[in-house]
Amino acid sequence: MYDIIVIGAGPAGLTAAIYARRASKTVLVLEAMTYGGQIINTPDIENYPAAPHISGLDFANRLYEQATGLGAEVVFERVTEIKDGTEKTVVTAENTYTAKAVIIATGSQNRKLGIEGERELVGRGVSYCATCDGAFFRNKKVAVMGGGNTALEDALYLADLAETVYLIHRRGEFRGDEATVNALKERQNIKFVLNSTVTKLIADKRLTAIEVTDKNTGAVTKLDVNGLFVAIGRTPENQPFEDLIKLDEAGYIAAGEDCITNVPGIFAAGDNRTKSLRQLVTAAADGAAAATAAVQYISR
Amino acid sequence: MNVIKVTAENFETEVLKSDKPVVADFNADWCGPCQMLKPVIDELAEERPDVKFVSINIDDQDDLAYEHNVSSIPCLVKFVGGSEASRSVGFKPKSEIIKFIGG
């Protein structure tokens, strides 16, 4: 039995492991994919205090070395269930582990459009990350679906590479930053497609076109594009815990700044928790708060 | 076995005309998930002499990426007898890569 099991080796989970190890607790971190979480996708982080420029990969490597260097054990298995009791049982496809306390730090995932062919075309024209995949679309036509800051920044980024960028948004105006919206309007090669959503993907081995439906008129337009960047937000990864842990309407774990959930001894940290700002610095802060709360719970 | 670097020049001999199945790893230096996947591929290259593992840098070999419809990396494409048998996009843990490679 471990003192604390952390689910997810992203910034929140690994920070929790650091704090728990420094409080001399035994720690197991279970990770479904690779350590580092979402941040490994970004080439440059510019807003983490005291690190003006660091790549997501370096950030992840440093965090991993710090946590494992302090004695946290990291095992690569996906958690499918937590069973509550005086001790907590954490189930993966391969094994079952027990602990006095559990910290859920499973982060979030890109929201999918949910239309036919989307899954098959990921990596063949459909993407969720402009900075990751933009380079494949030099001098090609692309579309961005979304209206928040991520979509606007993606459109700006792609406008420097691609021949044409269609920015498709289901509303008539943008929620995002005004300065970014103005910068977009100045670009000759960005075309706005408002009050519309992507309703069909057309492909021949790779994406060749999309169909866009106008919400108000019902009119369907075909746009020839090689790339579609989907930037319609993120969704939390809390499905394995939804029977046990109280979630909010959007599916985030209902826990405050103290990271305490409705189940004593189970804590939530990072992007998967109800909060207004989802960033590295808030994920790290949650990791610290959750580990401190878990340590207190164990020694109560 | 080592992971062989493949370019447009040796693609045909190393991949299409290979007598073993080939797993081609399309990647780039700036791609974080690709760097995470690299040690997994290196390990598998040691463990699986029945499969040839090759690495294709998409910045140098953008034509190869385009010809094979690769628009997101890391992307593993498995070639059997000179044609694509299956592909896997994005970082995946070793256990899933083993399943992808198959027997």
Ligand SMILES: Cc1cc2nc3c(=O)[nH]c(=O)nc-3n(C[C@H](O)[C@H](O)[C@H](O)COP(=O)(O)OP(=O)(O)OC[C@H]3O[C@@H](n4cnc5c(N)ncnc54)[C@H](O)[C@@H]3O)c2cc1C
């Ligand atoms: C492209 C991109 C660029 C970004 N740039 C910045 C930036 O510049 N600055 C900034 O502050 N923030 C940035 N962010 C946001 C930042 O990455 C997140 O806020 C942060 O990673 C959240 O950390 P987390 O640990 O809560 O979740 P995540 O990073 O999502 O990590 C969660 C981990 O849990 C694992 N997991 C999920 N389910 C399970 C399960 N059932 N069992 C086991 N493991 C599981 C996942 O595989 C993942 O590794 C960026 C995000 C993206 C996508």
